[in-house]
Amino acid sequence: MNFCKLSLFATAALAPLVAHADPDDDRIVVVASGVAQRADTVGRSITTIDRDEIEQRQTVALSDLLATTPGVTAVRNGGLGTATALSIRGAQSDQTLVLIDGIRVADPSATGGAYNFASLLAGSVERVEVLRGPNSVIWGSQAIGGVVNVTTLQGAQGLHVRGNAEGGSFGTFNGNAAIAGGNDRITAGLTAGYLTTDGISAAANGKEADGYRQVGATGNVEVQLAPGLALDLRGYYADSKVDLDGYAPPTYAFGDTGEYAKTQELYGYAGLKNEAFGGKLHNRLGFTLSDIHRDGYNEDSSIAYRYRGRAERYTYQGDATLAEQLRLVFGAEHEQSRIRYDEGFGSGGRYSVGITSVYGQAIVTPVAPVTLTGGVRHDDHDTFGGHWTWNADLAVRATAGTVLHASFGEGFKAPTLYQLYSAYGDRALRPETTRSYEAGVRQTLAGGKVALGATWFHRDSDNQIDYNFDTSTYYNLNKTRAQGVELEALLQPVQALTVRANVTHVFSENRSADYRGNDLPRRPRDTANVSADYRFPFGLAIGGTVTMVGDSFNDVGNRTPIDGYALAGVRAEMPVTKLLSVYGRVDNIGDVRYQQITGYGTYGRAAFGGVRVRF
Known part of the structure; x- marks a missing residue:
């Protein structure tokens, strides 16, 4: 698509003037080492998104916002609620580890154990950290492409309430409410949300809309049991139903069907936190549970398939400051994963596997x-x-x-139970391993009004697991490689105006004997995003985002191209009182027709409006 390519090159030329990098390197991040750490002491690429930005961008599906950050792409099998895969720097979607309030939310019953971002709505989210590149030492298996660390509303002293309700195109309604409070002894946070939409056809050639609905809630409580000792409880629940399209007889061509799927997700954490030796040693002992039920239904509401995935994880982590120049982070974990499934055509079973891990990391500051x-x-x-x-x-x-920053990291990911033992599995599969390098610079100018960033990265993967459509089984690719550059910055010439943008070029290469030199499927080489927001003195806030995605291929043989595209959206919010505001947005304002996956539908122009309350 020539327009998209020209736009990408133009944006790349302007990148030193405007892009997305946090100008404040005093910000605290957790995703790098598993403990709170100043961003300017981290040699890895991390993007942070806070609640203000989520509300400013009027985000509903968190994946849509993540896809506008450097190095991240997302593809969806149709409308809201359909399977959504996130790729970081050209890695497989199942090589991205997702944490919600410190809980690993990978689905053991999914093909590659990947988390389905379709379920992650933004109503409960307070903060997101996206680490690009492997971090398996701290986070273990699956953290070989990157880590997305999501924090929901946490308890706080006093009383804090927020809520919003919006409606718009495709019969959509989205409502959220949240409350947090507490005192010196106990703090708690609670959120609840409901979304329903008539949706669009999942099949690009379909005429029947495929709807989606979700009910969700999160909660957390922290109780001070004694000086230096606290009980920490967290939970996340989502119940969803999505209409699907499929391959109906007699032609078995992809198109409108009455199929649908239901998913229930439950994630929980219970732990104790201890602080000793005047705050020099922090200990955390915890148990996490991930329990996912996925059921598919035929047009007549008979069961098509059932999947049950469950993971129980026992963890200990220590954080010791031995001296001003030396900090040690260490721990031990055991995870037991279980799957149970019935795919409706004689393929079913139940399997489990365990993995026990120990790790240690030193953070050394020889000079300031x-x-x-x-x-x-x-x-x-x-x-x-x-x-x-x-x-x-x-x-x-x-x-x-x-x-200046630089890093080297390795990754390790064993084949999932489904990849090994299902009807499509291969018990001879070998674990995936990666080696990754990056180097870059972050620069602030004009007293923090301009922030720039540039990063080069390179990743080699061995035994990457993929699906062979010719044999209908999973297999190991010999090697893959991803390398490229990210340009990012932020411009804030006056307090009222913020401009962000980023450009990523990544070549994700299949280096196996049969397809050497081919692009990996659905990995565009070029992406760019530009976002600008301005607030007038009388309170009105306006903004817009342009997202550009380059050409890619839908298949491993690179025989089915997917054209690149450019999407633009605008938004506005106006306070009515100190507590109440009204807002609205128009997505894909140019009504661009495009595809992320061959044969699957995407949204045209859509308008939404709502009200927001905070106190």
């Missing part, structure tokens, strides 16, 4: 501007035995406004 981090992990898998993983990174504050 330099931070060195290095770590090692050992995973002992019931089926595949032991495996060592290493990482190291460096952050140097060269000047007051310049941070």
Whole structure:
């Protein structure tokens, strides 16, 4: 698509003037080392998104906002609620680890154990950290492409309430409410949300809309049991139903059908936090549960398939500050994963597997501007035995406004139970491993009014697992490679105006013998995003976002191209009182026709409006 390519090159040329990098490197991040750490001491690429930005962008599906950050692409099998896959720097979607309030939410019964971002709506989310690149030392298996760390509304002293309700195109209604409060002894946070939409046809050639609805809630409580000792409880629940299209007889061509699917997700955490030796040692002992039920139904409401995935995880983590220059993070974990499934054509079973891990990481500051981090992990898998993983990174504050960063990381991911034992599985599959490098610079200018960033990255993967449509089984690719650059920055010449943009070029290459040199499927080489927001003195806020995605291929043989596209949206919000505001947006204002996956539908122009309350 020539227009899209020209737009990408133009945006790349302007990237030094406007892009998305946080100008405040005093921000605290957790995703790098599993503990709170200043961003300017981290040698890895991390993007943070807070609640203000989520509300400013009027985000409903969190994946839509994540897809406008550097190095991230998302594809969806139709409308809202259909399967949504997130790729970081060209990695497989199941190589992205997702955490919600510290709980791993991967689905053991999914093909690659990937988290389906269709279920993650933004109503409950307070903050997101996106780490690009592997971090298996701290987070273990699956964190070989990147990590998305989501934090929902947390308890706080006092009383805080927010809520919103909106409606619009495709018969959509979305409502959310949240309350947080507490005192010196106990704090708690609770959110609830409901979304329903008539949707669009999942099949691009379909005429029948495929709807979606979700009911969800999150909660957390922290109780101070004694000085330095606290009980920590967290929970997340989502119940959803989505209409689907399929392959109906007699032609078995993809099109309108009456199929639908229901999903129930329950994630929980219970733990104790202890602080000792005057705050020099922090200990955390916890148990997490991930329980997912997925059921598919035929047109006559008979069961088509059932999947049950469950993971129980026992964890200990220590965080010791031995000296001003030395901090140690260490821990041990055991995870037991179970699946039970019936695919409706004689394929079914139940399997389980365990993995026990220990890890340690040192954060060293030999001199004030330099931070060195290095770590090692050992995973002992019931089926595949032991495996060592290493990482190291460096952050140097060269000047007051310049941070140089570099990192090396390894990743390890065993085949999932489904990939091994299902009707499509292969018990001879080998674990995936990766080695990744990156180097870059973050620069702030004009007293923080301009923030720039540039990062080069390279990742080599061995034994990446993919699906072979010719044999209808999973298999190991010999090798894959992804390498590229990210340009990001932020411009805020006055307090009222914020302009963000980013450009990513990544070549995700299949290096196996049969397809060497081919692009991996649905990995566009070029993406770019530009977003601008302005608030008038009388309170009106206006903004817009342009997203550009380059050409890609739908298949491993690169025989089915997917044209690139550019989408634009506008938004506005106006306060009515100190507590109440009204807002609205128009997505895909140009009514562009495009596809992310060959044969699947996408949204045209859509308008929404709502009210928001905060106090």
